[in-house]
Amino acid sequence: MTTKDKIYYREGLPVPETPDPENSPEFWRQTDVVGKPLPRVDAYERVSGTAVYPSDILLPNMIYGAMLRSPHPNAKVKGIDTSAAEKMDGVRAIITGQSAEAKNVKWKYRDQQVPLFASHCRFEGEAVAAVAADTRYQAADAARAIKVDYEILDFAVDYEHALDASAAKVGGKGNLLNEERYGRGDLDKGFAEADVVLEETYRTPCELHTPMEPHGCVANWERDRLTVWESSQGVYAVQSRIAEALDLPLSKVRAVGHYMGGGFGSKLWPGKYTVLCCLLAKKTARPVKMMLSREETYLCVGNRPASTMRIKAGVKKDGTLTALEFDCSGPSGAYPAGGVQLVDWLVRDLYRCANVRTSSKDILINAGPARPFRAPGHPQGAWALEQMVDALAEKIDMDPVALRLKNIPLESQAREGAPPYTTTGLRQCLERGAEQFDWRESIKRINGHNGRDNHLKRGIGVGACLWIAGDGGPPSTVIIKLYKDGSVNLNMGASDIGTGTKTVMAQVAAEELGVHPSVIQIEHADTATTQFATPSGGSKTVPTEAPTVRNAAISLKQALITMAAEDLKVDRDELNYIGDEIVWSGDDSKKIRITELSTLQKRGEVIGVGYRGPNPEDKVVNPFAAQFCELEVNTLSGEIRILRFLGAHDSGRVLNRLTFDNQVYGGIVMGVGLGLTENRQLDENQTGKLCNRNWHDYKLPTALDVPLVMSSLPIELDDPESNNTGAKGLGEPVTIPTAAAIANALYMATGVRFTRAPVTPMAVIRELSKKEKG
C-alpha cells in the first residue's frame, strides 16, 4: 500500500496530519535489544489476573445495561410496550426509539446514516431497546419483558439468490449494492497464449470474529464529561464516533482501552451498544456497564462475509501465467459494509500476469453487517487463487512451489504505474520455506505412504500470499519522557490488542536510548493522556508506531545533547550519545552521564516528540509469506489431522522473536478455522435466523484441532526504504494462505479438489464417495 491508498482501518475516522520528523536516522545494522525474544512487558498483569479489561471495570454505584434485539431478519417495529419491564425490580432506565434521549441520535454504516433505533429492523440482532438495572440478571430479565409488536416481512439471507427477481428487497431497492471492475492487458489474448486453461468456482463461508472478551464498555459521566472504557482496537475511533453520535466536542469524550480481549477487526470502532450505554448512564446518572452476551457477538458485531469466486486461469507449459479472470460476489449484510472488500486483490497483485480482469459484486442480505476481519478479502481470494495455481501446476506437470517461483512479482502490478516493492521476500519465503519443510523429500515419502493399502492418506500443500497493507504510515505521534533518574516513560495512543505492541515499542525505545526495557513505563490507549493513533488493524501498528517511537527517542537524545553542550561548554555537533553518557569527540575523557545533566536535574524531566515520517514515494511496502502444511485424512471417517505447519514470513525486521512466532502460530490456527471448522449457518428457507450462535454450534479450532507441530521461519530482508526500523506488518499475512495450503494438501491426500470451505469430515466423506462412484 502507498499512503495514498484508502484503507479500512481509517474508514470514517477524521485523521490529522502529523509533521514530518526532522531527522531520518540510519538503518540499524546491528541491534542489542530489538529482535530479542523478550517476554512481554505486561506478562505479569496478564497472567496474574491483575490486568483490568473493560469488562473488569467496577465503579461505585455502577449498574448494568442490556439490549433487546430484533429476533427477526426483516421486520417492522409496530409498537413497543415497556410497562411490565419498567415495574420490575432493579430497573433504572429503558430507552427505545420513542425515548427523547434516542430520537435525534444517528448511527452510520459506512456513509449510510441511520437512526439509532430503526423502525425497520433489517437483520436479526438489530437494536430495538436498551435497559439499565441494578444487576446484569435484572437487566436481561427486563429486556426480555419488553413486548414488541413486529410486522414480519419476507427476507433474503442467501446472497447467491439475493439478486433473483423474486428475492425480498433488503433496503427497499435492489440488493446489488455495488459492482467493482478491474482490468489490465488483453484477457482474450492471454487465454489464447495459454497451453492450459482451467476454470473453477470456489466458496468460503461467513466467518465470525468471536473474540474471547465480548464487545462492550463501561460509561461514566461527570456532568457533561464522558469517560468510556471500551473493549477496542483504537480509542481514538471510539472517541470520534461517540462524539459524533452524541454531538459532543472531542474534549468531552475520553476513551480508555488499556487491555482488550481480542478483536481481529471487529473492534476497530464502537457499536450502537456503546452509544446506548452512554445514554443509559446519562439517563440514570450512574456508571453503566454494558457487555454484550456471547450470542449478541454472533449477531451484530461483524463477520468475514461469505464469498463465491469463479476463477479462470491460463498458463504456458513453462509456467508463465498468461491470463486470470475472476468474478466474485459476497454479502455486506443489511447495510453497506464491504462485502467483497479486497477479495480480488491477490488475483490482481500476487503473481506476475499481464492479462487480468476481475469483477466484485457486493450484495445486501438480511443479516448482520460485515466488519473487517483479519486481512479482509485475502484469505478468501487465496482459497481460490492458491488452489487454482496448484491445479495448473498439476496440469503442466510442474512442482507447485516451482510454478509460484516462476511468477514472482517485483512490482505491484495492480497499482497505478506498477510501482516496485521495496522488497519482495516471496521468493525466499517459498525457497527457504520449502527447504526447511523438506518439501521434495516429503512428496516422495508421502507417495510411498499413500501407495500402501491404508485408510489413512497423507498430503502436503503450499500456499503463498502478500498483504495489501502492512506498511503503516503517518499520522502518528509518540512522546518519550526521561525522568531525572534515567528511567523512561513511553506515551503513545496505540492499543496493544495482544500482538505485543507495548513490548516491541519498549524494545525500540530501549535500543535507541541505550536503556534496559524494564525501566520503561508505558502509558497508552487513552484519548485524554496519549497521542492520536489510528486503530490497531491492517498489520500497521508496528510499522507505524515503531519508527515513531524511534524518532521520539532521537528527538529526546538531541535535547539531551543540547543540555550536555551547555554543561561541557563544547559545540553540540561534536557530542556523541554513547550508552548512558554523552561524550565529546575531541577528547573522550570529556563526557557527562545523562543523569548528571544539570538542566535535566533542574527540570525533573525531558521529553522527546516523534512523528511518523512518510512512506517511500512511488514504492510499495508489503509483507509476503508462504505456508506449508502436512496432514492426514482418515478416508473412513473423514477426519483430518494436521500434522505440521510451517510459516515462512517476510515481514522485514523481526522486532521480537517471541511475539513474532506467536503471531505466526495464531494466524495458522485461525486459518485452520476457515479451512476446516467455521461456518455461520443462516436458516435460508424457514426463518432466516442464525442457526449457530455460540461456540458449541459454531466451532473454533481447539487445543485438539491445532497442528501437532508448528514452526516459524522469519525471512528477514533488510528493508531500509520501508521505514527507519525496517519492520513490515505481520498480523494479517499469517492467516491468509493457511486454508488454501490445507486444501492443497487435502488434494494430494485424496485426489479431491475441495472447492468449498470449511472442509468438514462430512464433506470429505461425501466427496470421496462421489469420487468412488465416478
Next chain:
Amino acid sequence: MSKDDQDNRHCEGYTRRGFIQFIGVGAGVVGASLISQPFNGPVLANEDDQVLPAASMVKVRLKINGNRYEVLAEPRWSLLYVLREIIGQTGTKLGCDRGECGACTVLIDDLPRYACLTLAVEVENREITTVEGLMNGEELGPVQTAFAENDAFQCGYCTPGQVMAVEGLLRKVESPSADEIRSGCSGNLCRCGAYQNIFAAADQAARLKKS
C-alpha cells in the same frame, strides 16, 4: 480427536461432558425453586429443605483462595458473577457465560470447573481457587511464570482460565504427556490461537512445580 476424547472421558473434571453432569444438580435446585412459595428475607443457602424463589437473596458462605466471604446472592447467580461483580475479583473472566470457552475456569476442590455454569450456592464451603490464588504474595506461581516466559497468550483474556486448567491438570498429573496436556487444555478456547505456547508453558510448569 475422537480418540483423545475417549482417553479423556476417564479424566474427571476436564471434559465438557463431565462438567455438564456436575452442573445438572445445580439446575435441579433452581428448577425446584421456581415452583415454590415466596419466601422473604435472607436465609442460609445450605439449610435443609429451604426452597426459595429465584429472586430472593440468600446468604452464601464462600471460601476463595483460603479467605472466607459471606455474600447475599440470588440463588441463580453464577459463581462467576459473584466472583467478578459482587466480590470484585476480576481475574476470572467471562467469555461465553454458557460453558463453552473456559475463560472462567476455577478450581473447586482442586478440579477445574467453569464458574459460569456453577451457581454460587452450590459451592458453599468448598475450596475455590482462582488465578489470584496462585500468587505467592506479589510473586507469580509456577504455572503463571511458565505462561509469561513462553509467551503463552496474546490478548490475555482466556489466560486466567488456561492457567487454571493447567494448574488443575498438574494437581492431578505430576508429569503429563503431550497428549495429556492437549486434553487438559481442550476445555479452554483461545481465539488468538496461542495453543502451541500454552502447551509449552504447561510442560515447563510441570518441571517448575517439581523443582
